[in-house]
Amino acid sequence: MPEDTLPIIAEALTPGTHQRQRMARAVWAGVEAEQASLLSEWLTLIRARPLLHSAYVLAAVVLLLWMSPLAAMPLRLIRAQGLL
Amino acid sequence: MTSFALAITQGVPTGGSLRAFFALFAMLGAPGRGAQLDEAALQALVVQARDGDRGAQRRLYEQLVDRVFRAVRPMFQDEAEAEDVTQDAMIKALSSLERYQPRPGSSFVSWVVAIAFNTARHRFRRRRPVPTEPEALAILQEALEHSPDPSHELERQRARALVLRALWEVPEREREILSLRYGAELNASEIAAIVHLQPAHIRKLCERWRPRLAARIQELQTPVEPPHA
DSSP: OGGGHHHHHHHHHSOOHHHHHHHHHHHHHHHHHHHOOHHHHHHHHHHHSHHHHHHHHHHHHHHHHHHSHHHHHHHHHHHHTTOO | OOHHHHHHHHSSSOOHHHHHHHHHHHHHOSTTOOOOOOHHHHHHHHHHHHTTOHHHHHHHHHHHHHHHHHHHGGGOSOHHHHHHHHHHHHHHHHHTGGGOOOBTTBOHHHHHHHHHHHHHHHHHHTOOOOOOHHHHHHHHHHHHHHOSSHHHHHHHHHHHHHHHHHHHTSOHHHHHHHIIIIISOOOHHHHHHHHTSOHHHHHHHHHHHHHHHHHHHHHHHSOOOOOOO
């Protein structure tokens, strides 16, 4: 007899239809938000307020490039050569 | 019908509606519970979902959500908090499938349940207060309003409350293990990996607590008779 407590417990704790729908909505909204790329986020921003947000995005790109090794290394080399 | 369901319907002649409800559950299963896929099929879905197949992601979600919720529900007094933890765990799992590494003897479900278990434990550390009675009543009222069959929903809520009451009488550590075993339906080795115990210890704990839990659930279903004058 005790072996059969498993389905009883599982069935009693299973979420109801309404609960399941509510969780599904929240999970898919969360997954969408997690999976949205940085590029698509920026494009959405630019579409919303093209002029102001383009300036922000441009500033962010310059800052990112300036701080990344990709841009820093050639800049150091140029400085070392005395060109700047 | 299972022997426990028979014992419920034919046993002690009291508590009719709840016993009938449990028997119906045992025969039909809860609404919306689909067939569980085997491990190979789940792994195939994981591969498809990693490649961005939304359909595969949704099927994975449907396969996992009930087991995750059942694993974490007894860890919280608050129904909404268990929902939050289930949602957070499912988002984490579905968004980090590329990090999942299949291991021999360990199912994909156990990986997701481990995420949920850790999320629940993290939530415990910054626990919200236990919901007040009006809050709990509001949740019940909402469930009843959205149910096509309010009387069935009420019975379902009563059955859940009864099982949860029996589980909450069990010490915390054992309750977690019983939830993982009978809620998430993980095996002893998978549970051992999550709670950092030996599989033999898990088996022994389940053997010890299973009959006690069964007896307590049956006892709780039996209404207390008023004392004779």
